[in-house]
Amino acid sequence: MSVFTTGPWCAMPITTGESSRSQGTGKGIALNSRGAFLSASTVPLSASPSNVTRRARRHALWMRHSSLADLVFLSLALTAHAQSGLPDGPGRAVVERMCTTCHGLNVVTGQRMTKQHWADQVDDMVSRGAVGSDADVRQVVEYLSRNFGKDKPPAGNAEAAAAPESSVSGARSPSAIRTGESEEWRGPKTGVTFERILNANKEPQNWLTYGGTYQSLHYSLLNQVTPENAGNLELKWVFQARWLDPYETTPLVVDGVLYTMQGDDVVALDATTGRLFWIYKYTPVSEARLCCGRISRGLAILGDTLYMAAVDAHLIAIDAKTGHPLWDTTVAQTTSGYTMTVAPLVIKDKVIVGVAGGEYGIRGFIVAYNAHTGREAWRFYTTAGPGDPGRDSWGGDSWKHGGGSVWATGSYDPGTNLTYWGVGNAGPDYNGDVRPGDNLYTSTMVALDADTGKLKWHYQANPHNEFDWDAVQVPLLANMTWHGQPRKVILWADRNGFFYVLDRATGEFLLGKAFVKQNWNVGFDKNGRPIMDPNAKSSTEGTLIFPDNQGGTNWFNPSFSPRTGLFYLNARENYSTIFFKGPQEYEEGDRYDGRGHHPFGFRAVVGDDDDKYTAVRALDPHTGERKWEFKLNTGNSLHTFEGWQTAFGAAGILTTASDLLFTGGREGTFVALDARNGSLLWKATLGGPMIMNPVTYAVHGKQYIAINAGTSLFVFGLR
Amino acid sequence: MSSWPIRIGLGAIVVSGMLFAQEHGAGPHPKSANEAQVPGDRAHGRAIFEGKGACLSCHRAGDRGSRMGPNLSDIATQRSVDELQKALLDPNREVDSEYRLYRVVTTDGREITGRLLNQDVYSLQMLDSKEQLVVFQKSSLREFNFVQTPPMPSYRDKLSSEEQTDLIAYLATLAGVVKQ
Numbered sequence: 001m002s003v004f005t006t007g008p009w010c011a012m013p014i015t016t017g018e019s020s021r022s023q024g025t026g027k028g029i030a031l032n033s034r035g036a037f038l039s040a041s042t043v044p045l046s047a048s049p050s051n052v053t054r055r056a057r058r059h060a061l062w063m064r065h066s067s068l069a070d071l072v073f074l075s076l077a078l079t080a081h082a083q084s085g086l087p088d089g090p091g092r093a094v095v096e097r098m099c100t101t102c103h104g105l106n107v108v109t110g111q112r113m114t115k116q117h118w119a120d121q122v123d124d125m126v127s128r129g130a131v132g133s134d135a136d137v138r139q140v141v142e143y144l145s146r147n148f149g150k151d152k153p154p155a156g157n158a159e160a161a162a163a164p165e166s167s168v169s170g171a172r173s174p175s176a177i178r179t180g181e182s183e184e185w186r187g188p189k190t191g192v193t194f195e196r197i198l199n200a201n202k203e204p205q206n207w208l209t210y211g212g213t214y215q216s217l218h219y220s221l222l223n224q225v226t227p228e229n230a231g232n233l234e235l236k237w238v239f240q241a242r243w244l245d246p247y248e249t250t251p252l253v254v255d256g257v258l259y260t261m262q263g264d265d266v267v268a269l270d271a272t273t274g275r276l277f278w279i280y281k282y283t284p285v286s287e288a289r290l291c292c293g294r295i296s297r298g299l300a301i302l303g304d305t306l307y308m309a310a311v312d313a314h315l316i317a318i319d320a321k322t323g324h325p326l327w328d329t330t331v332a333q334t335t336s337g338y339t340m341t342v343a344p345l346v347i348k349d350k351v352i353v354g355v356a357g358g359e360y361g362i363r364g365f366i367v368a369y370n371a372h373t374g375r376e377a378w379r380f381y382t383t384a385g386p387g388d389p390g391r392d393s394w395g396g397d398s399w400k401h402g403g404g405s406v407w408a409t410g411s412y413d414p415g416t417n418l419t420y421w422g423v424g425n426a427g428p429d430y431n432g433d434v435r436p437g438d439n440l441y442t443s444t445m446v447a448l449d450a451d452t453g454k455l456k457w458h459y460q461a462n463p464h465n466e467f468d469w470d471a472v473q474v475p476l477l478a479n480m481t482w483h484g485q486p487r488k489v490i491l492w493a494d495r496n497g498f499f500y501v502l503d504r505a506t507g508e509f510l511l512g513k514a515f516v517k518q519n520w521n522v523g524f525d526k527n528g529r530p531i532m533d534p535n536a537k538s539s540t541e542g543t544l545i546f547p548d549n550q551g552g553t554n555w556f557n558p559s560f561s562p563r564t565g566l567f568y569l570n571a572r573e574n575y576s577t578i579f580f581k582g583p584q585e586y587e588e589g590d591r592y593d594g595r596g597h598h599p600f601g602f603r604a605v606v607g608d609d610d611d612k613y614t615a616v617r618a619l620d621p622h623t624g625e626r627k628w629e630f631k632l633n634t635g636n637s638l639h640t641f642e643g644w645q646t647a648f649g650a651a652g653i654l655t656t657a658s659d660l661l662f663t664g665g666r667e668g669t670f671v672a673l674d675a676r677n678g679s680l681l682w683k684a685t686l687g688g689p690m691i692m693n694p695v696t697y698a699v700h701g702k703q704y705i706a707i708n709a710g711t712s713l714f715v716f717g718l719r
Numbered sequence: 720m721s722s723w724p725i726r727i728g729l730g731a732i733v734v735s736g737m738l739f740a741q742e743h744g745a746g747p748h749p750k751s752a753n754e755a756q757v758p759g760d761r762a763h764g765r766a767i768f769e770g771k772g773a774c775l776s777c778h779r780a781g782d783r784g785s786r787m788g789p790n791l792s793d794i795a796t797q798r799s800v801d802e803l804q805k806a807l808l809d810p811n812r813e814v815d816s817e818y819r820l821y822r823v824v825t826t827d828g829r830e831i832t833g834r835l836l837n838q839d840v841y842s843l844q845m846l847d848s849k850e851q852l853v854v855f856q857k858s859s860l861r862e863f864n865f866v867q868t869p870p871m872p873s874y875r876d877k878l879s880s881e882e883q884t885d886l887i888a889y890l891a892t893l894a895g896v897v898k899q
Contacts, residue, residue: 113770117771121773255851256852256854257852268852270842270844270852270854272854273841273842273854275837275839275842275844275854276836276837276844277836277837277844277846277852278836305782316896319782319786321786321846321850321851321852322779322786322790322846324779324790324792325895325896326781326782326896327896327897327898327899328896328897328898328899329898329899330898330899372782374897374899375899
């Protein structure tokens with residue numbers, strides 16, 4: 001009795017004239033060896049063809065189509081052999097040839113059965129169209145029972161590695177739904193492995209993680225588009241996301257498939273045409289507390305699983321091939337003000353996210369989950385509480401609602417095994433009276449052990465900050481010569497208007513240099529602690545501060561080009577805010593920002609628009625000196641609540657190995673500049689603000705550049 | 720006074736009632752399997768699902784199995800017990816068109832089969848039998864069509880009555896994504 005079935009693609013009804021059954025007739029569909037319809041004829045059928053052996057029928061079919069079948073199956077077998085990963089041994093080639101016509105080999109390698117069961121299974125496969133001689137069948141049964149017999153261990157990572165089509169996890173656990181109950185899982189061996197992301201530079205045609213590589217340089221080795229031919233860029237396709245909130249998602253590109261988001265949904269698109277493969281629809285709870293819109297900055301991928309940090313503080317694993325959800329972990333309670341906007345970061349067998357919602361009195365944290373099970377692996381609180389180093393930096397119990405949002409994705413250095421994350425401002429934002437002390441680790445760069453989450457070092461850019469200056473700019477990890485010595489550094493442009501260089505192994509402060517007008521800092525001590533202007537405090541009367549609360553720059557990616565040796569960012573010049581503080585009591589789920597009497601707690605200085613602008617700036621990372629500037633946006637005169645996200649925003653920066661720089665801004669112009677000198681090479685007016693990080697990728701040898709503008713994703717390539 | 724208006728009125732009432740019953744169910748909606756009291760040995764059913772029944776050769780549940788056939792991860796929320804039984808015994812009574820096999824042949828003779836995910840005038844998007852997302856320009860294809868979908872085999876004779884019961888008991892636990 002056959003107990004194994006293939007999918008529908010193999011069960012081709014067989015029409016022969018050899019049956020002598022008389023149990024009834026029915027319409028049979030004759031197919032040629034390629035499965036194309038030939039004719040429909042009335043043929044004798046039987047529910048139980050016992051009077052015509054399956055092998056006789058199979059033999060007849062084989063003989064009838066053998067020549068064509070040889071060609072088809074040989075080509076398929078050759079392909080399968082190159083990819084199957086089956087254990088070596090007699091019969092392997094026959095298995096590949098007979099089986100891969102209809103299905104992948106994972107359905108074989110995942111089974112453990114007795115020889116008789118395998119024989120029945122193969123018999124059934126033959127009845128459904130698998131083609132092979134009697135000798136082939138015997139070899140297949142022998143091979144399968146020898147390698148996948150009942151006495152063999154269950155399918156695990158080895159089998160997953162051997163069968164490239166296997167499921168994402170390669171988990172040892174047989175759980176169908178609750179994936180990977182075994183905690184021995186150490187990461188996938190197929191799909192986008194940790195090793196691939198570590199070596200992302202070896203496949204510049206892909207964009208495997210939020211920052212391009214773990215170093216987050218946002219620099220691509222692709223060089224097909226050059227300063228000489230950039231003028232030939234043309235629009236290739238558009239994806240119109242059905243979404244009206246700011247479109248801040250940086251896509252991933254893996255082997256010709258582009259993964260991005262449409263609001264809260266995840267979509268998989270063909271990277272050459274923008275056509276949809278699948279969509280995963282997600283509806284966050286209506287109680288989600290969102291200070292700044294329903295935003296997602298991107299996804300992560302590990303193996304064949306995508307990870308999405310939803311705005312209602314759920315982390316969701318999604319099958320990258322089909323869009324089916326795999327698990328859903330509640331990271332925090334959204335009704336208490338928690339949200340997530342980050343693109344997750346996968347490291348080894350973990351997926352790491354951070355929570356946001358500092359304007360609602362959260363206690364922020366960075367948290368790692370087992371990427372297979374969704375169970376928590378470690379957590380680092382961004383406000384130091386009892387037992388944490390730095391607890392004394394919070395007066396009373398103010399740490400409980402001290403904010404410390406994690407708005408943007410961190411970076412990872414395999415050499416130090418540290419992951420670097422920027423932490424947001426303390427809460428309440430504008431009134432530090434309720435939280436005396438430095439308020440660690442808000443407005444701080446933290447370096448955490450990637451395996452345990454333990455704090456290795458930190459650098460606080462703004463102790464006791466009252467200006468809403470998140471330190472969540474992406475840390476760029478570069479190797480430079482510093483004062484004549486090789487040094488591994490972090491390059492980091494902060495919202496407070498300063499460019500920093502830190503030693504990424506120790507956190508040693510190497511440089512702090514303003515890149516925009518500022519009036520709060522009068523220097524640094526020998527450890528890099530900022531020396532504040534004594535007047536730089538939020539007040540009930542109002543205090544004028546440069547830069548404004550949205551900062552000299554913001555969350556969007558800067559870039560570092562190893563070719564030019566320059567650090568690039570989008571800088572906001574001459575923006576200022578008058579900060580007012582007011583009393584604030586904590587109520588769960590309500591805003592907790594300490595605003596003053598003005599409805600928004602602050603107001604921008606109104607001045608000439610020409611004084612305020614956003615510009616691409618190239619800095620010498622050794623000194624912080626500006627090398628060149630390209631004006632991107634003119635100033636805006638008023639902070640209005642509608643569209644304020646886009647009012648302050650700009651795209652991130654992308655640089656390439658052909659010395660190109662791509663970026664855009666809120667005025668809707670996407671530009672290609674010469675990264676060496678800032679000269680404009682090409683531009684496209686796209687009609688909507690750009691507040692994401694452009695990426696570049698290649699498919700079939702053609703380079704593409706992708707940017708969101710307004711509510712759509714635009715993809716360009718050479719004419 | 721003619722009785723025709725009365726007859727027409729009564730007829731309208733009857734038809735309305737029939738339509739209402741059709742739309743809303745003449746009787747109580749059957750419970751989805753995950754909400755029902757389902758007899759059987761779930762653990763044994765799972766063993767059948769993953770072993771003797773070879774369900775994962777075509778279906779997927781969680782992160783295991785084939786992506787070619789219908790994903791069963793949340794089948795218990797979508798089908799009643801009765802429907803699960805019928806699907807086991809008479810699976811071809813209802814086949815989701817999304818899972819019909821699709822076949823293309825390129826101009827250089829390569830044959831690729833899989834699931835058709837999307838198409839337009841110019842291109843096809845598929846999940847091929849190696850479970851790769853692939854796209855074809857129709858101009859590069861010699862043939863592209865649905866394969867006549869053969870049936871999922873009936874398990875009437877493949878599993879004993881007790882095994883069928885246990886298998887359904889296990890299927891009734893497949894209620895979707897683990898939320899934790």
